Amino acid sequence: SEIELEIKGLNVDYGLGEQSVHAVRDVDLTLRRGEVLGLAGESGSGKSTLAYGLTRLLPPPGVIRGGQVIYHPEQGEPFDVLGLSDRQLRAFRWAQTSIVFQGAMNSLNPVHKISTQLTDVLRAHEPGSTRAARLARARELLALVGIPADRLDSYPHQLSGGMRQRVMIGMALALRPKIVIMDEPTTALDVVVQRQILGQLVGLRERLGFSVLFITHDLSLLVEFSDRIAIMYGGRIVEQASAAGLHKDSLHPYSHGLLHSFPALRGPREELSGIPGSPPDLRSMPTGCAFHPRCPHSFDPCVRRVPELGAPQGRPEQDRSVACWLHPAS
Ligand code: ATP
Ligand code: MG
16 A cells, blocks of 8 residues: 655664764654554653654754655655755644654643633634634534533543543644554553544544554554554564564564563453563663563574564565564565
8 A cells, every 4th residue: 555654764862972872773664544553662662752753853852863754745746754844844744743642641731621722723723713613623523532522611630531632632633634643642541441542543544544653562452453563672673564464473572572461452361471671771782683682582693783674584475574583584
């Protein structure tokens, strides 16, 4: 299917010089039009940095050290988001992408009603609209995310965490974005609410036709709801596959560890196993594959050279790439 966003060789650091942290390393990642792409990895693996970097919303001292983020509009020529002027960037952001950041549900303004917050977003971007039209649209947006219209006059503290999260999604959809990026919007919520919200977003995606980059720790949610999954470790993508493919058969030992460290939502409850050891220190990375000190299958080459992400040898299936010496690229 059609490519919508192509991240190529993206590198992001925090800070400069000796003390800098290389948080995103040579990331190549493609988002296809209309798909739900899941991004998983342990805390500190660089997921949020990647999301902030590709939209150029990196907080200081974050700096993009290289790479391209090519956006392919439905009409017109592809362009590099990293090359846009500030003004072009603002237009692009509002028209094309919408982000619900980590902890966003706590960023609703406590002193304003939900309706005011939604209509403010609409007014900022459609200054010509009438108040009545904005209110009608706010009601419609809340209905989309399953919030009854009588909640329009509530204040954030009168809503549950799940409802606040839905409001944030409603706001993200207000300007009819082509891409919705959700950065772990649900970790603060319980598992049942998480599933509902992601399920609802997937349903809306089908109706409204946007694509989703969904970032979470919980790989079992991604297996259930996303089309494809990318796994990050130590700033790099280590495996990328269809959700079904990954579920059936994960090639990278880290993916395998992640898949088996969460209890299954359906079927027999598995033991929580977790992955022994801890994520790498980005300031002093292990040599070779960053995962080798924790890897049960580590052998000689893993210590010496960083494996590149590529299609594994001898596997005819198309939709998979892995960065692991057990599965060298063809
Ligand atoms: P989580 O699952 O906890 O949200 P993440 O995968 O989103 O983690 P990032 O927040 O992208 O990880 O962080 C990647 C690395 O960059 C981490 O090692 C983190 O400590 C570092 N980092 C993040 N923000 C900053 C900052 N403002 N200054 C310095 N280092 C930072
Ligand atoms: Mg994060």
